[in-house]
Amino acid sequence: MRVKQISVFLENKAGRLSEVTAILAEAGINIRALSVADTSDFGVLRLIVNDNQKALEALKNNGFSVGITDVVAVEVMDKPGGLHTILDLLHKAQINVEYMYAFVQQSGSNAVMIFRFDHIEEAIKLLEENGLTVINGSKVYSL
Amino acid sequence: MDNVVRIHASSGTTGQPTVVGYTARDINTWSELMARALTAGGAGPKDIIHNAYGYGLFTGGLGVHYGAEKLGASVIPVSGGNTNRQIIIMRDFGPTILTATPSYALHLAEVAEEMGVSFENLKFKYGVFGAEPWSEQMRHEIERKLHLKAVDIYGLSELIGPGVAVECHEAQNGLHIFEDHFIPEIIDPATGKVLPYGESGELVFTSITKEAFPIVRYRTRDITSLNPEPCICGRTLVRMKKVSGRTDDMLIIRGVNVFPSQIESVLMEIEGIEPHYQLVVDREDNLDTLTVLVEINERSFSDEVKVLQQLERKISINIKEYLGVSARVKLVEPKVIARSQGKAVRVIDNRKI
Numbered sequence: 001m002r003v004k005q006i007s008v009f010l011e012n013k014a015g016r017l018s019e020v021t022a023i024l025a026e027a028g029i030n031i032r033a034l035s036v037a038d039t040s041d042f043g044v045l046r047l048i049v050n051d052n053q054k055a056l057e058a059l060k061n062n063g064f065s066v067g068i069t070d071v072v073a074v075e076v077m078d079k080p081g082g083l084h085t086i087l088d089l090l091h092k093a094q095i096n097v098e099y100m101y102a103f104v105q106q107s108g109s110n111a112v113m114i115f116r117f118d119h120i121e122e123a124i125k126l127l128e129e130n131g132l133t134v135i136n137g138s139k140v141y142s143l
Numbered sequence: 144m145d146n147v148v149r150i151h152a153s154s155g156t157t158g159q160p161t162v163v164g165y166t167a168r169d170i171n172t173w174s175e176l177m178a179r180a181l182t183a184g185g186a187g188p189k190d191i192i193h194n195a196y197g198y199g200l201f202t203g204g205l206g207v208h209y210g211a212e213k214l215g216a217s218v219i220p221v222s223g224g225n226t227n228r229q230i231i232i233m234r235d236f237g238p239t240i241l242t243a244t245p246s247y248a249l250h251l252a253e254v255a256e257e258m259g260v261s262f263e264n265l266k267f268k269y270g271v272f273g274a275e276p277w278s279e280q281m282r283h284e285i286e287r288k289l290h291l292k293a294v295d296i297y298g299l300s301e302l303i304g305p306g307v308a309v310e311c312h313e314a315q316n317g318l319h320i321f322e323d324h325f326i327p328e329i330i331d332p333a334t335g336k337v338l339p340y341g342e343s344g345e346l347v348f349t350s351i352t353k354e355a356f357p358i359v360r361y362r363t364r365d366i367t368s369l370n371p372e373p374c375i376c377g378r379t380l381v382r383m384k385k386v387s388g389r390t391d392d393m394l395i396i397r398g399v400n401v402f403p404s405q406i407e408s409v410l411m412e413i414e415g416i417e418p419h420y421q422l423v424v425d426r427e428d429n430l431d432t433l434t435v436l437v438e439i440n441e442r443s444f445s446d447e448v449k450v451l452q453q454l455e456r457k458i459s460i461n462i463k464e465y466l467g468v469s470a471r472v473k474l475v476e477p478k479v480i481a482r483s484q485g486k487a488v489r490v491i492d493n494r495k496i
Binding site: 005007009010011037038039041042044046063064065066067069098099116 | 440445446447451473474475479
């Protein structure tokens with residue numbers, strides 16, 4: 001039920017993002033979703049791609065510091081309040097969201113959000129018990 | 144230990160913290176030497192001395208303090224920091240002598256200007272500056288901005304602290320060494336051979352009167368030369384040239400001795416960090432700044448920004464705690480710090496002394 005997300009450390013220098021996308025393009029990797037978190041010195045680029053192994057190798061071979069993190073993809077009703085329902089549920093159960101970002105593609109008629117939780121198992125259980133759809137990793141990469 | 148009445152410490156000249164002790168007689172000797180030093184610098188019993196050297200384990204603050212009292216002058220023990228307040232004290236108490244590190248002196252000048260206080264209207268006549276290397280150009284800048292005559296003072300905690308040698312304000316040309324307490328020699332740092340007057344090499348000292356911490360032929364790692372010619376001030380004590388460099392990689396940052404290897408020790412203690420680092424030293428607004436670049440790696444990398452920021456903070460806090468110097472820590476990508484054959488380039492010093 002988990003999705004593998006690739007995270008890359010980037011210095012705040014011109015062209016770093018561009019270099020990452022060049023490397024991924026050359027390796028034939030398709031980016032499904034991404035988010036960049038930044039501080040004044042560095043940024044962390046988070047990616048959901050269609051081929052994790054290949055992406056990891058390509059980036060490592062080019063000297064980037066990369067990691068793999070387990071995140072959760074959840075279907076969100078594509079109308080006002082859709083996201084709030086989920087966040088409210090998590091808040092009441094005191095499950096912390098480290099970060100989140102949207103997925104570009106839809107799953108059927110629903111939007112998709114990527115979540116990073118502190119307590120991933122607890123979170124997945126809670127969401128499913130409340131009738132929310134947690135999307136499998138393999139499905140997410142090819143959405 | 145019964146006879147030791149004072150303890151001081153500094154990073155010394157070798158990177159390991161150096162702890163030194165003083166007997167009551169040593170303290171008296173030190174006060175004498177500092178009184179001499181202040182006199183050579185232009186001070187007398189009627190002066191008011193603004194002492195901006197740090198008080199504490201560092202020998203600068205208390206060294207000047209005891210010398211000033213021995214001299215019979217009035218000392219204001221401001222220590223370092225609180226710059227705005229120092230300017231107000233200068234304006235209100237009217238000190239005539241300034242003692243500080245050269246870079247802090249320039250910083251005081253800058254802050255004074257921001258506060259609308261002009262050194263032209265203050266009462267300073269002379270200043271005694273040391274604890275870090277500074278050039279003739281810096282002297283001219285200090286004299287111009289602070290409207291006083293500036294002399295260089297030299298010392299090291301292993302010997303006694305400040306008060307080993309001092310420039311006379313009359314000549315400002317070489318520092319008179321107090322040979323009746325410390326015997327100087329210049330050696331070739333590679334072979335150890337003693338060099339004649341006039342030749343540049345490593346300064347070596349032997350103490351004659353120290354009780355708690357006597358030393359014999361101690362290598363200072365400082366590079367200079369000796370000049371026996373009589374001076375226009377009348378002193379016949381041998382003079383050493385302003386120190387031009389060191390034989391090792393020690394840095395002096397805001398008056399604190401810092402060895403790259405010390406930073407390395409701090410990094411090695413933190414889990415996941417490999418010792419691929421670089422020290423970048425700059426001077427901003429006349430104050431030294433230290434930035435430590437540390438390479439991220441598989442183990443230390445995290446997808447969460449806050450974890451990375453915590454890591455930066457932890458390194459910075461540890462450096463401050465162990466070395467007493469504030470450093471900005473910047474995480475960089477792997478392999479960014481050039482690997483070299485042989486000795487790594489650990490330090491990039493952008494300061495123009």
